[in-house]
Amino acid sequence: MEPTLFSGESLLVNTFIYKFVRPVxxxxxxxxxxxxxxxxxxVAASSGDIIELQHNNLYINNEYEIGGYINDKNKQIFLQKNRFSPLIVPNGKVFVLGDNRxxxxxxxxxxxxxxxxxxxxxVLPPSKHVY
Known part of the structure; x- marks a missing residue:
């Protein structure tokens, strides 16, 4: 999860939140x-979302999607090595990606x-929040 999180860091995990809301x-x-x-x-996509990687672009629900947490080097490597047709995230599941893709x-x-x-x-400390 670098550069957001590094090995050995302490984290808090809210274990109750997903009893009330689904991941976004x-x-x-x-x-x-x-x-x-x-x-x-x-989380890149949750139940019912459509994910697709085509022509070096990641799409979530037909919208171009590359987060600000990916640096240009990682973005290019991520896009060159991966390609898949549209997939629908099944009910009760999520599609996850690491920040160091x-x-x-x-x-x-x-x-x-x-x-x-x-x-x-x-739950990240305030200094670690990525916007």
Whole structure:
């Protein structure tokens, strides 16, 4: 999740929020993978959203989408190595991407993340908020 988060940093996780609302694009979530490891990634799309990567552009619900947390180098590597046709995020799942997308193991490799594996939303200290 560099440059937003670095290995070894302490985080707070709101474990109750997703009992009341669903994750939205931009949320940073904590979840467990199939090996029961704790993973931190950013929600790119949630249930019902359409994601597509074509012609070096990422689209969420047919809108061009590249977040400000991706630097130009990572953006180019991310776009050159990945391409997929439109996918609809299934009910009860999210599509996540790491901020360091050139070397992130995220939904592009492991698929959609089930909400039953989501622990909660990461609460960043004020100095770490990305707008």
């Amino acid at each position: 694009k931009g949320d940073i979530i904590a979840f467990q993978n199939s090996e029961k490891q704790y993973i931190i990634k950013r 050139s070397c992130s193991i995220d939904s592009r490799k492991v698929g959609f993340i089930s909400m039953s594996n989501v622990i909660g939303r990461v």
